[in-house]
Amino acid sequence: MMNSAQNPRLYSIKRVKLLFLFLAILFAVFSFAASGQEKQSDPAAWGSNHVGKPLPEYVHGDECLFCHRNDIGQTWQKNAHGVTIRQREDAPVLGSLLAGQPALKPFAAEVEYFMGSRHRVRFLKKEGYGRFAILSIQAAITDGKVEKLIDGEKPAWDKEKFAARCAGCHATAVDAKTKEFAAFGLDCYTCHGDVNLEHTNDTSMIWLSKKKKDDSRAITSICAQCHLRGSASRSSSLPYPNNFVAGDNLFQDLQVDWSKADDESLNAGDRHIFRNVRDVVLYGKQTTCLNCHSVHGNSSLKHRRLLRDATCADCHQAEGPLKNLKPYTVRSPLCEY
Numbered sequence: 001m002m003n004s005a006q007n008p009r010l011y012s013i014k015r016v017k018l019l020f021l022f023l024a025i026l027f028a029v030f031s032f033a034a035s036g037q038e039k040q041s042d043p044a045a046w047g048s049n050h051v052g053k054p055l056p057e058y059v060h061g062d063e064c065l066f067c068h069r070n071d072i073g074q075t076w077q078k079n080a081h082g083v084t085i086r087q088r089e090d091a092p093v094l095g096s097l098l099a100g101q102p103a104l105k106p107f108a109a110e111v112e113y114f115m116g117s118r119h120r121v122r123f124l125k126k127e128g129y130g131r132f133a134i135l136s137i138q139a140a141i142t143d144g145k146v147e148k149l150i151d152g153e154k155p156a157w158d159k160e161k162f163a164a165r166c167a168g169c170h171a172t173a174v175d176a177k178t179k180e181f182a183a184f185g186l187d188c189y190t191c192h193g194d195v196n197l198e199h200t201n202d203t204s205m206i207w208l209s210k211k212k213k214d215d216s217r218a219i220t221s222i223c224a225q226c227h228l229r230g231s232a233s234r235s236s237s238l239p240y241p242n243n244f245v246a247g248d249n250l251f252q253d254l255q256v257d258w259s260k261a262d263d264e265s266l267n268a269g270d271r272h273i274f275r276n277v278r279d280v281v282l283y284g285k286q287t288t289c290l291n292c293h294s295v296h297g298n299s300s301l302k303h304r305r306l307l308r309d310a311t312c313a314d315c316h317q318a319e320g321p322l323k324n325l326k327p328y329t330v331r332s333p334l335c336e337y
């Protein structure tokens, strides 16, 4: 009798069988890993939205700050959200610097508002109710000083751009139909929503209070309404959400390109946001922006307390000590810098 080692035909059948067994095991292992890890949920499945509905009459920041001047008022005027658009008289240093720029000379007197504060500043003037005209020139800023002017060749006012491209994320309560804002800059309403003044007795009535910041999808919707730069509203096609109010499900109307979470060509400042939002809304992760950022404290120090995982590698080297950072520069075609 011959054994398989001696019969080449039998030998190869045995090999093929073994190969199949090996492939079957491999397949089982992979599909198990995939099902355990990446079960996607439908981002639109929960909550509601304000598309096509009127925006609420919200309580204005001045009123909030009347009571919250000690806990919030102290830092609000230095917060990037609080100053994203401010009146010229509130930024005297910048105002006087501009007066000395020859390229701006014909326009300098017309500028009424500044937009941006950390890296770039844009110049605005009123253009009817709830609208701004925006100047083509921008100033590059370093340490609060004008470093240089950009696009200075043929300065011109654009009357449509701010409403069509910027308003929803740099102004408050923008109605997608008219593209007009109720207030310039970002009022408390943009994050805390339609605040009931009864919240003084029961703080669970107000979004982002200590008692109401554990709904990861709703919290993520609040920050993501402005921070997923490059997304668009399905209903209005505008590059910002259609009548979003804190508490809404942003993802019923916002079209998001989730592949940006893994796009190495996107700067880490924007990429870590796409990653975090994707992980929350598609994969049910509980870690939100608030686990890492303190908005009023103007700090991200608490992020150091988290356990190391794949999300850290957007900014830190994947291996080795966490003090080794990957440098990145924030850029955005949407915001023109």
Ligand code: HEC
Pocket (backbone or CB within 6 Å): 079, 080, 081, 083, 084, 085, 115, 116, 117, 118, 168, 169, 170, 186, 190, 191, 222, 223, 224, 225, 226, 227, 289, 290, 293, 295, 298
């Ligand atoms: C309505 C739009 C809007 C919402 C809502 C919003 N942001 Fe922002 N955020 C901005 C804009 C605009 C800037 C940049 C402002 C500037 O520099 O002019 C900014 C800046 C920031 C910065 C950088 C600040 C700095 O000083 O370096 C952080 C961090 C941030 N936002 C986190 C958050 C978090 C967390 C939330 C949710 C609780 C949130 N944002 C909600 C629009 C928004």
Ligand code: HEC
Pocket (backbone or CB within 6 Å): 115, 116, 117, 118, 119, 120, 121, 122, 161, 162, 165, 166, 167, 168, 169, 170, 225, 226, 227, 228, 229, 230, 239, 240, 269, 270, 330, 334, 335, 336, 337
């Ligand atoms: C989808 C929301 C959104 C829209 C629309 C939008 N921005 Fe922004 N903008 C942001 C956010 C969020 C930041 C802060 C990003 C960061 O620092 O990481 C920002 C930052 C900026 C900054 C930089 C501020 C600084 O000093 O760092 C400027 C300038 C700016 N935007 C101008 C514009 C202009 C001009 C438009 C319209 C042409 C526009 N943005 C449209 C969300 C938006």
Ligand code: HEC
Pocket (backbone or CB within 6 Å): 061, 064, 065, 068, 071, 072, 076, 081, 186, 187, 188, 189, 190, 191, 192, 208, 209, 210, 290, 293, 294, 295, 296, 297
């Ligand atoms: C960009 C989003 C954003 C805006 C705009 C905003 N807040 Fe907040 N607020 C938060 C977040 C997030 C928290 C949770 C604690 C933190 O991150 O600082 C918070 C917490 C608070 C708290 C509770 C403080 C605490 O220790 O938890 C108060 C009070 C408050 N905000 C008032 C205001 C007022 C008043 C305004 C307007 C002048 C305002 N907020 C504007 C995001 C915002």
Ligand code: HEC
Pocket (backbone or CB within 6 Å): 059, 060, 061, 063, 064, 065, 066, 067, 068, 188, 189, 192, 195, 197, 199, 200, 201, 203, 206, 207, 208, 209, 210, 211
């Ligand atoms: C009449 C005074 C008053 C006004 C107006 C007011 N608040 Fe409050 N607010 C309070 C008091 C009192 C509390 C409960 C004590 C505390 O935590 O500060 C509170 C609590 C909060 C909290 C939760 C703090 C926590 O401990 O978690 C937030 C957030 C907040 N207010 C935001 C706002 C915003 C935004 C506005 C404007 C839309 C506003 N408040 C208007 C008095 C006021």
Ligand code: HEC
Pocket (backbone or CB within 6 Å): 220, 223, 224, 227, 269, 270, 272, 273, 276, 277, 287, 288, 289, 290, 291, 292, 293, 300, 303, 306, 311, 330
């Ligand atoms: C795992 C922690 C973590 C999470 C989650 C996270 N961030 Fe960040 N983010 C950081 C750190 C750390 C920085 C860098 C801060 C610095 O440069 O001081 C940063 C930077 C930023 C910046 C500034 C980029 C720049 O340089 O202009 C913005 C804006 C921002 N985050 C918004 C968000 C928003 C919105 C969310 C939620 C969707 C979020 N982040 C989720 C840790 C986190």
Ligand code: HEC
Pocket (backbone or CB within 6 Å): 268, 269, 272, 300, 301, 303, 304, 305, 306, 307, 308, 309, 311, 312, 313, 314, 315, 316, 322, 323, 325
């Ligand atoms: C968006 C960019 C960003 C992300 C994402 C991020 N970090 Fe950081 N991290 C920074 C920056 C910038 C610093 C230095 C400034 C600071 O301390 O905030 C830092 C500093 C640190 C430090 C202090 C290191 C030292 O010894 O100086 C620790 C620890 C840390 N990060 C942990 C983490 C962990 C854990 C994660 C993931 C859960 C993470 N970081 C995600 C940007 C980021």
